[in-house]
Amino acid sequence: MTTLLLLAPIAAPLLGALLYLGARWRPATRWASATGAALMLGAASTLAVDVATAGPRTALGGLLRADALTAFMLVVIGAVGLLATAATPAYLRAEIDAGRANPRTATRHSVLVQLFLAAMALAVLAANLGVLWVAVEATTIVTAFLVGQRRTRHAVEAAWKYVVICSTGIALALLGTFLLNYAAQHAPGTPGLDLAALTQHAAGLDPGVTRIAIALLIIGFGTKAGLAPLHAWLPDAHSQAPAPVSALMSGVLLAVAFYAVLRVKVIADVVLGTGFARALLLVMALVSVLLAASLLLAQRDYKRMLAYSSIEHLALVAFGAAVGGPLAYAAILLHILGHGLVKGVLFLAAGRILQTEATSRIDAVRGLAARQPLIAGCLGLGVLALIGLPPFSAFASELGIARTGFAGGLGWATAAVLAVVVVIAAALLGHTSRMLLGTAREGPGAAPAPRPIPATLGLTLVTGLIASAALGLTAGPLATLLHLAADTLTGMS
Amino acid sequence: MSDTVFVQLLDLACGALLLTAVLILWRRELTVIIRVFAIQGLALAVLVAVLAAHERSAELGAVAAGIAVLRAGALPYLLRRALAGHGEVRRETRPLVNVASSLLAAAILTMLAYAVSQPLIALAPSPATQAIPVGLTVALIGFFVLVTRRRALSQLVGFLLMDNGITTVGFLTTAGTGLAVELGVSLDVLLVVLVLQILTTRMRETFGDADLDELRELRDS
Numbered sequence: 001m002t003t004l005l006l007l008a009p010i011a012a013p014l015l016g017a018l019l020y021l022g023a024r025w026r027p028a029t030r031w032a033s034a035t036g037a038a039l040m041l042g043a044a045s046t047l048a049v050d051v052a053t054a055g056p057r058t059a060l061g062g063l064l065r066a067d068a069l070t071a072f073m074l075v076v077i078g079a080v081g082l083l084a085t086a087a088t089p090a091y092l093r094a095e096i097d098a099g100r101a102n103p104r105t106a107t108r109h110s111v112l113v114q115l116f117l118a119a120m121a122l123a124v125l126a127a128n129l130g131v132l133w134v135a136v137e138a139t140t141i142v143t144a145f146l147v148g149q150r151r152t153r154h155a156v157e158a159a160w161k162y163v164v165i166c167s168t169g170i171a172l173a174l175l176g177t178f179l180l181n182y183a184a185q186h187a188p189g190t191p192g193l194d195l196a197a198l199t200q201h202a203a204g205l206d207p208g209v210t211r212i213a214i215a216l217l218i219i220g221f222g223t224k225a226g227l228a229p230l231h232a233w234l235p236d237a238h239s240q241a242p243a244p245v246s247a248l249m250s251g252v253l254l255a256v257a258f259y260a261v262l263r264v265k266v267i268a269d270v271v272l273g274t275g276f277a278r279a280l281l282l283v284m285a286l287v288s289v290l291l292a293a294s295l296l297l298a299q300r301d302y303k304r305m306l307a308y309s310s311i312e313h314l315a316l317v318a319f320g321a322a323v324g325g326p327l328a329y330a331a332i333l334l335h336i337l338g339h340g341l342v343k344g345v346l347f348l349a350a351g352r353i354l355q356t357e358a359t360s361r362i363d364a365v366r367g368l369a370a371r372q373p374l375i376a377g378c379l380g381l382g383v384l385a386l387i388g389l390p391p392f393s394a395f396a397s398e399l400g401i402a403r404t405g406f407a408g409g410l411g412w413a414t415a416a417v418l419a420v421v422v423v424i425a426a427a428l429l430g431h432t433s434r435m436l437l438g439t440a441r442e443g444p445g446a447a448p449a450p451r452p453i454p455a456t457l458g459l460t461l462v463t464g465l466i467a468s469a470a471l472g473l474t475a476g477p478l479a480t481l482l483h484l485a486a487d488t489l490t491g492m493s
Numbered sequence: 494m495s496d497t498v499f500v501q502l503l504d505l506a507c508g509a510l511l512l513t514a515v516l517i518l519w520r521r522e523l524t525v526i527i528r529v530f531a532i533q534g535l536a537l538a539v540l541v542a543v544l545a546a547h548e549r550s551a552e553l554g555a556v557a558a559g560i561a562v563l564r565a566g567a568l569p570y571l572l573r574r575a576l577a578g579h580g581e582v583r584r585e586t587r588p589l590v591n592v593a594s595s596l597l598a599a600a601i602l603t604m605l606a607y608a609v610s611q612p613l614i615a616l617a618p619s620p621a622t623q624a625i626p627v628g629l630t631v632a633l634i635g636f637f638v639l640v641t642r643r644r645a646l647s648q649l650v651g652f653l654l655m656d657n658g659i660t661t662v663g664f665l666t667t668a669g670t671g672l673a674v675e676l677g678v679s680l681d682v683l684l685v686v687l688v689l690q691i692l693t694t695r696m697r698e699t700f701g702d703a704d705l706d707e708l709r710e711l712r713d714s
Contacts, residue, residue: 137681144688148695156695157711163692164648167685168639168655174678175632175659179613182666186617208612236711 006059008043009121017114025106033085041078065127068484073124080251080340090454158240165233169223176216183209202270224257228287238307243351251340281322288315329486331400338393345464378461387425393472507627509536534564602633632658
């Protein structure tokens with residue numbers, strides 16, 4: 001039973017991929033990917049209840065392991081995955097109608113997205129750092145073709161940068177993995193690369209070797225999480241990928257990569273004390289958030305705007321991780337889920353705007369509120385949620401991160417981050433209000449006539465926003481899971 | 494195998510790794526670079542074979558054979574096939590750093606690698622771990638090639654050089670990374686190269702050339 005429960009989140013999307021390979025993309029199979037994601041979310045919820053009552057579970061001879069943190073990440077992947085896949089049929093339909101896609105590319109899109117979900121589920125379920133590494137790198141390979149799907153000059157360029165930079169970053173993480181393994185071989189108990197055993201025997205690891213290994217691992221996985229200094233792939237890949245894929249990349253892929261950083265940090269904190277990983281993450285977070293702010297101020301492309309906002313939010317998560325402690329960890333995990341939902345909604349809305357307005361320039365989209373009120377409303381509310389206004393969950397999580405930051409002796413850094421976050425909020429509001437308000441351009445070259453929004457897309461967007469608001473009011477049954485996961489990260493369980 | 498022969502063979506293989514890395518940094522003709530890269534793959538396979546003979550491990554021996562096939566055969570073949578479509582332009586014409594400075598950088602990177610690896614050697618001194626700086630140097634030179642070259646194919650070679658260096662460190666630090674992870678890593682390199690090869694082809698279809706100078710449209714200014 002446990003084996004089945006741990007395998008289900010990986011197996012459901014894999015079966016979906018097989019189905020699309022066999023039966024292709026057609027009206028009858030349109031909803032298979034959303035069904036797969038729903039199954040994943042169901043399995044994740046069951047697993048969450050299970051590990052919350054009975055503790056960590058292992059399967060397949062110790063290859064897969066699920067604790068509260070794993071279950072929480074699976075909930076995030078399932079929820080954002082469901083959001084993105086539920087909006088996919090409407091997106092693909094519009095692409096095919098516009099002649100930018102055909103049933104063949106739609107099939108390939110569906111197969112790759114399913115493999116993408118399976119790889120992310122494997123990454124969080126892996127008990128072994130080596131397998132975790134392989135799964136994170138596998139996400140790069142399956143998404144490369146999704147980023148370059150439109151085959152335009154820009155899309156191919158973005159895909160090239162994405163593969164080269166992410167593979168390079170992840171190669172650094174591989175070197176770190178080898179070195180950590182080397183340290184583990186010469187430690188009492190020879191824990192190998194098993195994450196639970198490594199945490200248990202961490203006190204015996206050689207500090208000199210572990211320090212190099214941890215630095216490489218944090219920078220390497222940090223690359224994939226969109227943190228400076230190797231963040232350059234992110235705005236290109238996020239802006240060129242099809243909308244549902246951008247939603248998944250921004251909402252969950254960054255979080256899954258950061259999950260690897262969190263797992264490594266637990267080991268680092270035991271071997272090297274909390275100072276080392278904290279300093280590294282603090283520098284990466286501050287540089288990333290400053291970079292995001294400076295590039296957001298004069299941003300002219302709304303998809304890139306959302307991409308830079310993702311860098312900002314991951315930087316906030318990294319900052320929370322640098323602060324450390326159970327409350328900060330609970331806050332960043334809540335932030336990851338809230339950001340995933342809202343960014344998913346925003347990228348899906350942006351994808352629809354790109355389809356109807358045929359431009360991704362902010363100044364070319366005017367008076368959206370008058371022409372497409374539902375999409376404009378979702379975009380506006382989404383941006384409000386993104387900058388952390390109540391009742392949305394980013395308010396609660398950012399407040400939590402700030403409070404623990406001031407309490408944890410990082411007052412100056414917290415104040416600096418908060419100041420930059422305010423600047424970013426102003427920039428986002430300014431850009432969005434220019435898109436939503438005003439009157440549409442007249443005359444030749446004016447935006448094409450508005451089309452009604454597909455019902456499924458509208459439903460998905462509204463559901464995502466409601467979920468985010470509900471999460472901000474009460475974490476509900478997730479609260480227990482959040483605190484258990486935070487305890488895992490502090491090494492308390 | 495006696496210990497002296499083991500150490501000599503080990504040093505020989507490591508010397509070949511380092512020399513080929515510097516040669517790749519030095520030469521501009523892409524055909525030559527690919528040939529040197531194949532030789533380096535062979536040197537890596539020999540290194541693993543020597544370690545296998547020393548530890549009398551059949552599993553490691555099989556891994557050595559696999560490395561020879563992948564890194565001295567399949568990857569150079571894929572690179573050559575990507576080059577075949579290039580037409581006239583077969584030289585790295587405009588690297589960001591000239592040859593003399595590149596070689597100087599290689600010397601500095603070597604010293605850096607030796608300095609960084611001190612704790613690694615100190616943990617378990619042995620002939621194998623003494624060679625770790627060589628692996629690190631190859632990885633650093635690969636990273637340098639990656640960031641200073643502009644041709645898609647040269648960048649690809651830089652990435653693969655880095656990967657060779659990292660694999661070398663992996664085998665020198667410990668032979669027991671686990672066959673599953675090793676298999677995953679090899680498969681991954683192969684897949685990355687295939688993906689990038691498909692992208693170079695697409696790039697050529699859309700741009701008419703695989704020059705990364707053309708890849709300057711996506712940016713914020």
